[in-house]
Amino acid sequence: MRSQRLLVTVIPHAVTGGDVVQWLTQKFCISEEEARHLGAVLVQHGYIYPLRDPRSLVLRPDETPYRFQTPYFWTSTLWPAAELDYAIYLAKKNIRKQGTLVDYEKECYDRLHTKINHAWDLVLMQAREQLRAAKQRRKGDRLVIACQEQTYWLVNRPPPGAPSVLEQSPGRGSCAASRVHMTKRADFYKQEIEYCRRALGRTRVKSSVCLEAYLSFCGQRGPHDPLVSGCLPSNPWISDDAAYWVMNAPTVVAPTKLRVERWGFSFRELLEDPVGRAHFMDFLGKEFSGENLSFWEACEELRYGAQAQVPTLVDAVYQQFLAPGAARWVNIDSRTMERTLEGLRQPHRYVLDDAQLHIYMLMKKDSYPRFLKSDMYKGLLAEAGIPLETKKRVFPFSRRPRHSSPSPALLPTPVEPTAAGGPGGGDGVA
Amino acid sequence: MCDQTFLANVFGSCDKCFKQRALRPVFKKSQQLSYCSTCAEIMATEALHENETLASLKSEAESLKGKLEEERAKLHDVELHQVAERVEALGQFVMKTRRTLKGHGNKVLCMDWCKDKRRIVSSSQDGKVIVWDSFTTNKEHAVTMPCTWVMACAYAPSGCAIACGGLDNKCSVYPLTFDKNENMAAKKKSVAMHTNYLSACSFTNSDMQILTASGDGTCALWDVESGQLLQSFHGHGADVLCLDLAPSETGNTFVSGGCDKKAMVWDMRSGQCVQAFETHESDINSVRYYPSGDAFASGSDDATCRLYDLRADREVAIYSKESIIFGASSVDFSLSGRLLFAGYNDYTINVWDVLKGSRVSILFGHENRVSTLRVSPDGTAFCSGSWDHTLRVWA
Numbered sequence: 001m002r003s004q005r006l007l008v009t010v011i012p013h014a015v016t017g018g019d020v021v022q023w024l025t026q027k028f029c030i031s032e033e034e035a036r037h038l039g040a041v042l043v044q045h046g047y048i049y050p051l052r053d054p055r056s057l058v059l060r061p062d063e064t065p066y067r068f069q070t071p072y073f074w075t076s077t078l079w080p081a082a083e084l085d086y087a088i089y090l091a092k093k094n095i096r097k098q099g100t101l102v103d104y105e106k107e108c109y110d111r112l113h114t115k116i117n118h119a120w121d122l123v124l125m126q127a128r129e130q131l132r133a134a135k136q137r138r139k140g141d142r143l144v145i146a147c148q149e150q151t152y153w154l155v156n157r158p159p160p161g162a163p164s165v166l167e168q169s170p171g172r173g174s175c176a177a178s179r180v181h182m183t184k185r186a187d188f189y190k191q192e193i194e195y196c197r198r199a200l201g202r203t204r205v206k207s208s209v210c211l212e213a214y215l216s217f218c219g220q221r222g223p224h225d226p227l228v229s230g231c232l233p234s235n236p237w238i239s240d241d242a243a244y245w246v247m248n249a250p251t252v253v254a255p256t257k258l259r260v261e262r263w264g265f266s267f268r269e270l271l272e273d274p275v276g277r278a279h280f281m282d283f284l285g286k287e288f289s290g291e292n293l294s295f296w297e298a299c300e301e302l303r304y305g306a307q308a309q310v311p312t313l314v315d316a317v318y319q320q321f322l323a324p325g326a327a328r329w330v331n332i333d334s335r336t337m338e339r340t341l342e343g344l345r346q347p348h349r350y351v352l353d354d355a356q357l358h359i360y361m362l363m364k365k366d367s368y369p370r371f372l373k374s375d376m377y378k379g380l381l382a383e384a385g386i387p388l389e390t391k392k393r394v395f396p397f398s399r400r401p402r403h404s405s406p407s408p409a410l411l412p413t414p415v416e417p418t419a420a421g422g423p424g425g426g427d428g429v430a
Numbered sequence: 431m432c433d434q435t436f437l438a439n440v441f442g443s444c445d446k447c448f449k450q451r452a453l454r455p456v457f458k459k460s461q462q463l464s465y466c467s468t469c470a471e472i473m474a475t476e477a478l479h480e481n482e483t484l485a486s487l488k489s490e491a492e493s494l495k496g497k498l499e500e501e502r503a504k505l506h507d508v509e510l511h512q513v514a515e516r517v518e519a520l521g522q523f524v525m526k527t528r529r530t531l532k533g534h535g536n537k538v539l540c541m542d543w544c545k546d547k548r549r550i551v552s553s554s555q556d557g558k559v560i561v562w563d564s565f566t567t568n569k570e571h572a573v574t575m576p577c578t579w580v581m582a583c584a585y586a587p588s589g590c591a592i593a594c595g596g597l598d599n600k601c602s603v604y605p606l607t608f609d610k611n612e613n614m615a616a617k618k619k620s621v622a623m624h625t626n627y628l629s630a631c632s633f634t635n636s637d638m639q640i641l642t643a644s645g646d647g648t649c650a651l652w653d654v655e656s657g658q659l660l661q662s663f664h665g666h667g668a669d670v671l672c673l674d675l676a677p678s679e680t681g682n683t684f685v686s687g688g689c690d691k692k693a694m695v696w697d698m699r700s701g702q703c704v705q706a707f708e709t710h711e712s713d714i715n716s717v718r719y720y721p722s723g724d725a726f727a728s729g730s731d732d733a734t735c736r737l738y739d740l741r742a743d744r745e746v747a748i749y750s751k752e753s754i755i756f757g758a759s760s761v762d763f764s765l766s767g768r769l770l771f772a773g774y775n776d777y778t779i780n781v782w783d784v785l786k787g788s789r790v791s792i793l794f795g796h797e798n799r800v801s802t803l804r805v806s807p808d809g810t811a812f813c814s815g816s817w818d819h820t821l822r823v824w825a
Contacts, residue, residue, distance in 0.1 A: 028753035034778075034792055038753060041776050163798055163817075169539075170579050170597060170627060189487035191665060195703055196494035200501060205741040207506045210724065211513040214767070217722045218785060219517075221766030226810040227825070228520070228768050236548075236565065237528040237811040237825035245547060248808065268679050303681075304636035307653035307660065349660075350699055357680065402566045408546050408589025409606035 014051060014067050017060040036061055045075050045165050049151035051143070057154055067144065073152040075166065081156035084119065087112045089153055091127035104159050220265060224258055234390040240400040247387055250274050257384040264372050267364040279380065283371050284363075291328035292359050292367070295321045299356035303349060314347035322355070332358050444469055502744045510737070510747045514785035520768070523781060523791045528811065529564055529823040538815035539596075540630075540802045544585045547808045551592045552821055553580035559594045561606065564813065564823050571606055573614050582630045586637040593621070593640055595628035601642050603654055622652045629671045634681075641684060641698075643670040649686050651698060663696045665703045672716045678723040685726050687714030693728050693738065707738045709745045716760040716803075720784075721767045727784075729758030735772050735782065749782045751789055760802050765809030773800030773814050779824075795822060 015023075017039075024035035040059040042048050043066070049057070051065040059066075090109045093100055101109060113120060134142050158164045223229050236242050247256055255275050263270040263279075270276040277293075284290040298321065302313045321330045322340065332340070336358050343351040371377055444451055444466040451466035456473065465473065536556035543550050548565040557578050561571040577598035584593045586603075595601035601622035604614050622628070626645035633640055634651075639660070643649045649663040649670055668689035676683045676695075683704060687693045693714055695705040712731035719726045725739045725746070734750040735758050749770065756776035763770055769790065770782040779793040779800060798817035805812040811825035 024753070028751070030753050031792075033794065034753065037778065037794060038755075038776070041756070169581070186484055186487055188667065189484070189491045192491040193487065193494055195665075195706065196491065196498050199498055199705070199743075200494070202743065204502065204505050204743045207739070207742050207744070207746065208508045208513065210739045210742040211508065211510050211746065213722070213724060214510070214720075214785060215513060215517060218766050218768045221721070222768060225764050225766035225768065226808070227525075227764045227805075227812075228766055231810060235810050235825050237823060242565065244810070245808075268677075300635070304634055304639060306638045306655040307658055308655060353699075360679070404563055404566050404568065405546070405548065407549065407563070407570060407606070407608070408544065409591075410608060 014065045017050075017062055017064045017066055020048060020059065020066060021061045044155075046151050046155035047074065049147055051147055055150075055154070057151065067147070069151060070148055073148055075155060081153075083112060083116060084123070086153065086157060087116060087123045088126045088130070089149060091123050092131055095124075095127055096131060102159070108157065224262060232387045232389050239390055240402050241390060242403060242405070243387075243390070245405075255380075255384055257381070257386050260377075260381050260384040263377070267368045270368065270371075279376065280368075280371055283374060283376055284367060286376075287367065287370075289367060291321065291330050292363055294328060295330045296356060296359055296363070299352045302352060305349075307349070310349055311347055314344065314351060317352060318344060330355075330359055331362075446473075502742075505742065506744060510785065511787045514787070517785050519786065520783055520790055525781070525791065525793060525824050527795050527822045528825045529567055531562055531564060531567055531821040531823075532819070533560060533562075533569055534558060534819045534821075536819060537798070537817040538801060538819060538821055539579065539581050540583045540594075541804060541813055541815045541821060542583055542585045543804055543806050543813070544589045545587055545807055546589055547806050547810065549585070549589070550813055550821070551583050551585050551594075552802075552815055553583040553594050553596070554819070555579050559583055559592065559604075561592065562821075564821075571614060573604055575602075579627070582628050582642075584631050584633055584640075586633050587635065588637050591637055593631050593633065595622065595631060595642070597627050599624045599627060599644070601628055601631045601640060601652070603640070619654065619657070621654050621657050622650060623657075624648070624650070626669070629669065630673050632673060632675055634675060641673060641675065643673045643686055645669040647688070649673060649684075649696065661698060661701045663701050663703070665694055665696075665706075666690055666692065671714060674717050674719050674726065676719055676723050677721065685717050685719065687717040687728050687730075689713045691730075693717055693726070695740065705740060705743060707745060709736060710734070712757065715758065718762050721763060721765065727761050727763065727770055729761040729772050731757035733757055733774075735761055735770060737770075737784065747784070747787055749780075749787060749789075751780075754780065756799075759800055760804075760814075762803055762805045762812060764805060764812075771803055771805065771812055773803040773816075775799040777816070777818075779803065779814055793824065796820070 020039045021032060021035045024030070024038055025032055036059065039048070043050070043057050043059045046057065047069050048059070048066050049069055051067055086108070090101065090105060090112070093105070094109065116123070134145065155165060226235055231244055233243050234241055236244050248259065251274050259273065263273065263276040270280055281290060281293055284293055295317070298317045302310065302317065305313060320326055321328055322337070332355050336354050340352060340355045441452055442450070442464065444453060445463040446465055446469040449466060453464040453466055454470060456463050456465045456470055531552070534552065534554040535558065536554050538552055538554050541550055541552040548563055549561060549570070550564050551559065551561045553559045555578055557575040557580055559573045559575060559580060560569055562569055575594065575596070575598065577596055580594050580596040582595050582601070586592065591603055591605045593601055593603045600620050603619045603621050605617050607614060607617070621640055622631070622642045624642065624644035624646050628642055628644050630643040631640055638654050640652045640654055641649065642652065647666045647668060647670060650659055651661040652658065653660055663686070666686070666688040670686050670688040673684055673686040676685070682698050683695055684698060685693060685695045691708055691710045691712060691714060693707045694703045696702070697704050710728065710730040710732055714728050714730045716729040717726055724741055725737055727735055727737050729735045733754050733756060734748050736745050736749070737747040738744065739746045749772070754774065756774050758772045758774050761770060761772045763784070768784055770784050771779060772782065773779050777796045777799055780789055781791040781793070782788070783790050796814065796816040796818050800814050800816050802815040803812060811823050813821055813823045815821045
């Protein structure tokens with residue numbers, strides 16, 4: 001930091017734009033690009049201001065002189081910038097050099113004149129007093145204070161069209177103190193106490209076990225993550241070729257190898273994939289336990305269905321799967337069956353949860369592992385292919401035409417809504 | 431002779447215990463009743479009791495919270511970055527803007543992907559909600575809401591409808607139609623009603639249920655067809671700003687974050703808070719589950735993102751850097767959970783290595799704060815929306 005020569009006045013404690021960038025780069029160990037960005041944002045918020053051309057709050061990474069704003073004017077102090085103060089500032093500018101007010105400032109000045117006319121004498125008096133006091137100072141200090149003020153008002157009263165850095169989302173005012181918290185009544189604390197008591201009784205797992213789980217999850221899924229490992233034949237967003245989506249459409253005859261592998265990661269992955277679920281249903285059919293999966297699907301339909309449908313759906317499920325002598329009777333243990341039948345007297349959305357969980361666990365612990373070991377699955381895995389990488393275009397600047405695809409809103413609604421089903425889009429490549 | 435002689439002694443049936451006693455007038459909520467002396471005494475001590483209990487309840491809550499922290503700390507035997515030392519470091523990442531969607535006339539506040547992996551819906555401050563095919567950058571539908579600041583929008587799982595809301599305190603569902611003669615606004619269905627602005631909304635596994643979060647401090651689950659409130663979730667001490675549904679097998683929980691610095695996990699069936707975490711130092715703007723469902727990340731105005739593990743019941747990682755001084759407005763994981771993308775109020779997007787805790791990359795491009803960020807359903811790209819009126823798709 002050295003004293004800068006500004007025209008003929010010497011300004012102490014000033015830095016160049018280049019210095020600011022360098023300081024940020026060294027202090028935070030970041031790249032120059034990031035330092036320039038951070039510096040620019042600091043200038044925009046008025047923490048650093050330019051000494052020359054104080055109209056535009058930009059950081060120029062060269063010899064342009066800058067100075068650090070005094071804490072009095074920091075945005076973070078959250079002092080609301082009052083109309084009276086702004087009026088005094090504009091009046092000072094007007095008095096000091098006639099006609100230096102820019103268009104929008106003139107407009108504001110006139111508007112304020114009408115608005116606080118009753119206090120206008122005070123405004124002019126204050127303005128004159130401040131100017132007189134400033135004359136007592138050295139020219140250098142006067143210039144600095146003028147720049148400080150100008151920056152402060154550029155931040156708090158930006159010219160029309162310029163984005164305001166102080167803008168906040170509604171509901172969250174810029175002043176934290178003005179936020180109204182919910183009144184902390186007795187029931188709020190009672191709720192907290194009850195929660196803490198319950199939480200104290202909870203079983204927790206050791207951190208080492210939990211963290212190891214992340215490592216194995218990320219390791220297993222890494223090759224399947226397009227942003228980490230890329231995807232074959234190519235990432236559609238990069239190559240403009242939708243082939244990847246065609247090959248991985250929700251219902252496709254020949255799933256890719258990676259996709260078939262994923263069915264082995266967890267039971268949930270298998271069920272969430274329509275192709276995987278269909279193959280699993282075939283497998284269960286061979287074992288004469290297909291009704292388990294159908295029952296589970298019917299329960300999902302109940303849980304996520306419309307409220308008005310609940311009684312009808314519950315009855316349908318009961319007739320088809322739970323009633324004695326039902327066409328597709330599911331094998332649930334007697335205790336769960338008793339509880340479920342009891343609950344059916346007053347059917348609600350979650351009345352089949354216990355039974356559904358029982359069947360889900362049965363499939364997960366029993367049928368699913370056998371499916372993974374079966375010839376059927378091994379065959380699917382062997383058949384599944386790995387797509388070839390699209391050759392890079394010879395002329396990288398010629399863009400492939402991007403084909404549109406039919407919107408899912410145009411497709412006819414499927415007859416049997418599945419809980420994890422998705423629309424069949426992305427297959428409109430000519 | 432004391433003032434008591436002025437009391438008119440009435441003998442009759444006490445309004446509280448109905449016994450035949452000497453009664454005196456008693457005022458309860460500006461209503462005059464006649465109580466016997468015993469009941470009057472009880473009432474006087476009850477009032478005293480209430481003020482005392484508020485203070486004692488507060489201190490009891492504080493001490494229980496302290497005990498809870500102790501219990502949580504007992505099982506914390508290792509840090510994430512220590513365990514992650516043996517994991518291979520990620521290579522250099524080159525991510526660029528692949529699509530820029532221009533068309534909003536004001537700040538973009540929220541966006542969501544369609545399950546077809548290419549369509550998105552976005553909403554902005556001027557009340558416009560637009561559905562795009564972001565692959566071709568064509569606009570497919572546009573609706574103007576009757577309110578400004580549409581802070582929440584969501585795509586239905588079937589791809590046939592969208593939901594949105596904001597300063598109108600409601601969440602409305604619009605079925606998407608390609609019929610030129612039909613005005614989309616005509617078929618609008620008002621589903622949710624809150625007493626303050628809507629900050630977030632999401633469909634559950636089907637088109638028929640919506641979960642909402644609001645500035646009135648509550649979350650709620652609604653039946654779309656009838657608009658009926660199925661369950662409400664109370665417990666936040668201030669505005670709720672974000673929510674995310676758990677990708678679990680039983681599909682029963684969701685997490686919400688709010689201005690009270692708390693992230694709370696709820697049971698959708700009972701409406702109870704199952705777990706709560708309070709380590710952030712400022713408003714939590716965004717929460718997102720880790721793909722396995724065992725953890726979730728949060729982004730906050732305190733310029734950090736944090737990872738909370740649900741089984742260990744504690745915060746396990748903090749993603750922060752000295753040079754990041756602006757709040758994180760939105761976070762999302764890549765498909766494998768290895769990368770965490772976070773959009774910040776200083777117009778940048780930082781990419782974090784979830785396991786090692788280090789920053790992998792910083793992305794520039796937006797000219798105003800990044801307000802929303804979501805990874806596409808198949809993980810091939812992510813989309814960010816900003817106050818600079820544009821959306822960008824990065825890959």
